Amino acid sequence: MAKLTSRYAVYISLAFILSYLESLIWLPIPIPGIKPGLANIVIVFVLYDTGRIRDVLAVSLVRIILSSLIFGNMVMMIYSLCGGMLSAFLMIAAKKMKRFGIIGVSIIGGISHNIGQLAVAAVTLLTYQLIYYMPVLIISGTVSGFLVGLFSGICVKRISGYNGGT
Amino acid sequence: MLRKNDIILAVSVILICIGMIVLYNIFGKEGEVVHIISDGYECGVLPLNENAVMRVPDSGRDYNIVVIKDGSVFVSEADCPDSLCVNQGKISRAGETIICLPHKLMVTISGSSLQEDIDGKTY
Numbered sequence: 001m002a003k004l005t006s007r008y009a010v011y012i013s014l015a016f017i018l019s020y021l022e023s024l025i026w027l028p029i030p031i032p033g034i035k036p037g038l039a040n041i042v043i044v045f046v047l048y049d050t051g052r053i054r055d056v057l058a059v060s061l062v063r064i065i066l067s068s069l070i071f072g073n074m075v076m077m078i079y080s081l082c083g084g085m086l087s088a089f090l091m092i093a094a095k096k097m098k099r100f101g102i103i104g105v106s107i108i109g110g111i112s113h114n115i116g117q118l119a120v121a122a123v124t125l126l127t128y129q130l131i132y133y134m135p136v137l138i139i140s141g142t143v144s145g146f147l148v149g150l151f152s153g154i155c156v157k158r159i160s161g162y163n164g165g166t
Numbered sequence: 167m168l169r170k171n172d173i174i175l176a177v178s179v180i181l182i183c184i185g186m187i188v189l190y191n192i193f194g195k196e197g198e199v200v201h202i203i204s205d206g207y208e209c210g211v212l213p214l215n216e217n218a219v220m221r222v223p224d225s226g227r228d229y230n231i232v233v234i235k236d237g238s239v240f241v242s243e244a245d246c247p248d249s250l251c252v253n254q255g256k257i258s259r260a261g262e263t264i265i266c267l268p269h270k271l272m273v274t275i276s277g278s279s280l281q282e283d284i285d286g287k288t289y
Contacts, residue, residue, distance in 0.1 A: 075268065104172030111179065121265070125272045126206040129263050132190070135183035142179050153167040 015042040015063040034140045037148055044106050044152040049160045053092055060088040083116035103149035110145025111138050195260040197275030200239050202232055205270040228269050
């Protein structure tokens with residue numbers, strides 16, 4: 001039990017720091033919602049390391065809530081929650097379908113993350129016109145999903161299954 | 167790590183999106199009317215061909231300054247935390263939008279003076 005707690009702690013703090021790092025160094029692109037999604041490297045890793053649904057959802061949820069509380073605000077939390085949890089669910093489903101490799105799953109995660117956030121914006125502003133942004137967001141989600149999946153795949157190959165030192 | 171399905175997925179998604187962007191640019195209608203919508207409530211309807219400046223809201227904090235100039239619209243100034251709206255640049259075609267999420271502001275252009283476009287008529 002202690003081992004599980006400490007694993008969760010490591011995953012959550014890694015994801016948390018990655019999302020903070022991202023907010024520091026990334027040049028803001030004029031379109032809301034475009035970001036590399038570095039924290040997803042951890043999420044995808046957890047998905048392929050333990051593979052348990054509860055691990056993926058727990059790490060995602062806690063990371064989002066923590067970083068929104070500390071570095072953001074309630075509005076950001078709602079956007080992040082919708083995007084992030086949709087992304088987590090779809091990635092879990094994609095992995096279960098056994099048709100995609102880790103990069104494909106991550107691409108699906110990236111795309112759904114952006115679509116989730118766009119959906120919240122559309123509801124907030126009560127409009128369909130935001131559909132204008134969708135192609136750009138989807139392409140950006142694909143690219144960042146690809147990079148996240150690539151990196152995470154390397155980590156999974158090298159670190160996965162590590163159960164703690166002696 | 168990378169499977170055939172992944173490549174099919176990525177390539178088809180990107181192609182579809184590029185296609186959508188191309189279609190938007192080819193079939194985009196010239197804008198005529200600028201709508202300024204704050205928090206779901208339309209607070210400004212202005213013609214695109216007349217230069218104008220509008221401060222949303224009229225006074226107080228959380229403002230954006232919307233400028234219509236020479237047939238395009240942009241946000242020249244705002245006090246939101248990220249100023250993404252100012253950096254979004256100019257829009258001039260029907261359907262294009264500039265949004266300021268923190269201020270729940272949306273500036274958009276529609277193609278005709280009617281609130282809803284009539285897609286077709288039968289008699």
